[in-house]
Amino acid sequence: MAIHTLSIDVETFSDVDLKKCGVYKYAESPDFEILLFGVSVDGSEVTVYDLASGDTVPEEIIRALSDDSVIKWAYNASFERVCLSVWLRRNYPQYFSSYSIEEDTVRNYLDPSSWRCSLVWGAYMGLPLSLEGIGKVLKLENQKMAEGKALIRYFCVPCKPTKANGGRTRNLPEHDPVKWSTFIAYNKRDVKTEMAIQKKLSKFPAPDFLWEEYHLDQEINDRGIQLDMVLVEQAIAIDERSREELSAKMRQLTALENPNSVQQMKEWLTKHGLEVDSLDKKSVKELLKTAPPELAEVLELRQQLAKSSVKKYQAMQNAVCTDGRARGMFQFYGANRSGRWAGRLIQLQNLPQNHMAHLEDARSLVRSGDYALLSALYDSVLEVLSELIRTAFVPRDGYKFIVSDFSAIEARVLSFLAGESWRLKVFAENGDIYCASATAMFHVPVEKHGQNAHLRQKGKIAELALGYGGSVGALKSMGALEMGLAEEELQPLVDAWRTSNPNIVQLWWDVDNAVKTTVRQRLDTETHGIRFRYRSGMLFIILPSGRQLCYVKPKMGTNKFGGESVTYEGVGST
Incomplete structure (x- = not known):
């Protein structure tokens, strides 16, 4: 029977420090090996193949790994893909196939185009970047097991030789069979958690262009x-x-x-x-x-x-x-x-x-x-x-x-969205936005190496700090005082910039009103080509490109100035 999808999680050993060196160097070490291979075929019950104890993975699953018509799912899938690329080349070279010509430096890795990463999907939805964190936010039934870190330390990295451990540099399954059986359960649970994330997010499918960008990212990293x-x-x-x-x-x-x-x-x-x-x-x-x-x-x-x-x-x-x-x-x-x-x-x-x-x-x-x-x-x-x-x-x-580098990219996009025509003219004519901004703010001509050139720096700091609603605090954090501006100059600078950019200021208020209406009344709203939508406890901001920004569990709250604002669940402790 043909396989359509695999959900995979592997546990591995290497003498190379993964955090310090990254997965590519980690997996190419001669001491690298896969210990456990947890997999669900087409959503069926998860099976763990205990490779460290002599299990073998069925041939149809091995074939499916390099079959681009089979979709492979994993959490942080680049780890699984790179590890399995090395494992296949070493143990089953007849089933390994790359996606490049021989001279290309991606030749040692499986084609990422048939891989999907639930970490990326979660990040697109504004969710935490850890399996533990995403499990908590989504309130999954199958949470990541807390003892996993200790088991990984025990089995997956070299240990210090001591008298008590007989001078060994590595812990094997036979050194603690109880821990090993817990480790197998941990591997199985991770696959189940990953599948539960897919199920929870299925109401919000990731767009095709996201996976195309992800595959490009993987190719850049492989190369x-x-x-x-x-x-x-x-x-x-x-x-x-x-x-x-x-x-x-x-x-x-x-x-x-x-x-x-x-x-x-x-x-x-x-x-x-x-x-x-x-x-x-x-x-x-x-x-x-x-x-x-x-x-x-x-x-x-x-x-x-x-x-x-x-x-x-x-x-x-x-x-x-x-x-x-x-x-x-x-x-x-x-x-x-x-x-x-x-x-x-x-x-x-x-x-x-x-x-x-x-x-x-x-x-x-x-x-x-x-x-x-x-x-x-x-x-x-x-x-x-x-x-x-x-x-x-x-x-x-x-x-x-x-x-x-992009030239003044934030200022360009902001001017376009807000329809601030004098600024768009500056960009169209390849002008200097910092000089133009200072000219608009101080009502005198400002040239980079000419008249009133000293005002360009004020135009620059205002441009960098004030475009997205920033005020005196934003100017300070951008180094305004170190640049020689006096404390008493800052508020007038904010006022001058805002006065010369009325359409941008209007954009802030229009976006603010649209978001608040959407969160309060669960209504779809739109302003300046940006759409706002509330669905299943999430606020979606749909950009002109079609990409969505997602904010989890938005509600009305109070900001530090005592005004009404929208709050949502962040990724840290907030």
Whole structure:
């Protein structure tokens, strides 16, 4: 009989740290194995195949894994898909098939197009990103078993050899049969929970375009990104040496046992006449403006030591696969309902920019490990390493990487939705929105490098902070005071921006009214091309693209200003 769907959960062992290195490196370890294979075929009773104890998975299920006409479901399905790809290639190569040509770097993985992920579906619905969390919110009958974490620690990761355990580095089923039978029950329960999520969400089917985007995401993660490991390893070694020298200099200047200690450093500065509340980056920057030269030198050394650039290089070293590529860098819907990708492991969405004039020369020095010349030519070796992070990612021969970004994307979309015509004209004519905004706010011409150029910065901070209802607090959190604006300037800035953008302000109120009407009266409403709908205890906001944002259990509440507002169940403790 043909199989149409599989719901799967696997329990695995590897000597590689999953959190630190990601699933791709975890699964390619020679010590990786699948211990338990829990599966339901076409919604039938869940069966757990105890592979660690010698069970074998039926041939029709093995065939179905690489059959693209069979839909495979799992919670965080990328884990199951990558693990099963490796397991199939090692144990049943005749049944493994990839989705690429031989030269492509995705050749080792099963085609994601027949896989569905209930974590992604839940995130689309504004639900928590953990199986435990989603189970609680949906009030599932089959909740995730609480003892699972302890069982995973016991069976799935190496253990420390002790006298009591006979010096073994791993716990096997025979070492605790009672725990093992609980582990089998745990694996079975996870499949049941995953199926229960599908059933609960079946009233709200995920659109096809969501799965198409998910499959694209999986392909990006399978393909990975090539790393220059010579540069990475030399950077780590140079960083270590530089830190040792900086710390030795700090000890010499302060006579402190541990100059990295915040407590010891604060006491030392106080003793030398400089009272400090904090030694974070921002505070040290402020202190440097007024500190006497001998204290400023110590503070500058501290700033250099605080640079965490080497963490990126260490993350590269942790995540790199045997073919020199880092995979699994992005999590689809990692930012929950908004649909934004979240960075994982190396965090490719958050890389320091480089502004050095002779980047290639500095890169060559680091690659060759020439510490002496590097420290002779540059004031801060750690600053150089920070600037070189982006160059550790290398394209294939004959290709280039292009670094690009959307230009003022929030301001453009907002102007379009609100119909703020003067702003749309600025964008259509490729103008500078910050200058145009300052011109509208202060009623004088503002040019980037011309007349009233000093006002552009005020236009910029207003644009970044105020477009979505922000006020004085938003300006402060965007660094308005650090940019030289005075406290008394902030409210007039908010007022000026709002006065020059009446249609945007109207958009806020129209959306606010539409949402409140929908939640209070359960009525469908629409404004500015955005639709609002209440269904089965959920508020749906349907964007002009057709994508839905989902808010769980909305109701009327009170905001911090004492006004009436809509509240809903968030993902944390709220």
